[in-house]
Amino acid sequence: MNGWILITILIVIIALAAVFVLLHKYRKHEYFSHETDYKAFFWIGLVWMIVGAPMFLWSENSSMTWLFVMGMVFFVLGLTNRDKWGKKGKISPKEQKWKVISVAAGVILLILGVIAFLLFIR
Numbered sequence: 001m002n003g004w005i006l007i008t009i010l011i012v013i014i015a016l017a018a019v020f021v022l023l024h025k026y027r028k029h030e031y032f033s034h035e036t037d038y039k040a041f042f043w044i045g046l047v048w049m050i051v052g053a054p055m056f057l058w059s060e061n062s063s064m065t066w067l068f069v070m071g072m073v074f075f076v077l078g079l080t081n082r083d084k085w086g087k088k089g090k091i092s093p094k095e096q097k098w099k100v101i102s103v104a105a106g107v108i109l110l111i112l113g114v115i116a117f118l119l120f121i122r
Contacts, residue, residue: 005122014109027058039085042078 048071053063091099 007116007120036081036084038078038081040078041074041081045073045075045078047071049075
């Protein structure tokens with residue numbers, strides 16, 4: 001039982017740290033300094049609609065209907081802003097370094113979370 005309390009405390013600390021980092025970036029106007037990639041919205045919406053359509057049509061309890069609906073929202077958002085596709089700003093080396101570090105930290109935390117889950121599930 002003490003293991004679950006420790007994991008819960010660790011998760012709360014990580015969540016609070018993430019919130020503080022996002023608030024700091026928002027205040028410095030660094031978080032929203034890039035252009036929205038509407039082409040990515042289009043592709044995400046297309047994939048979610050393709051995956052969600054069978055779940056929407058043949059699901060008995062309709063628990064996954066949100067996947068198809070959200071796919072349609074992303075798809076339409078991407079299509080309506082088609083004129084803005086491909087207009088990306090340049091990424092500075094500093095921003096690229098922090099993105100790589102963030103992704104690596106996220107992958108490491110995901111792996112540690114899966115390991116902790118598997119250790120404490122038994």
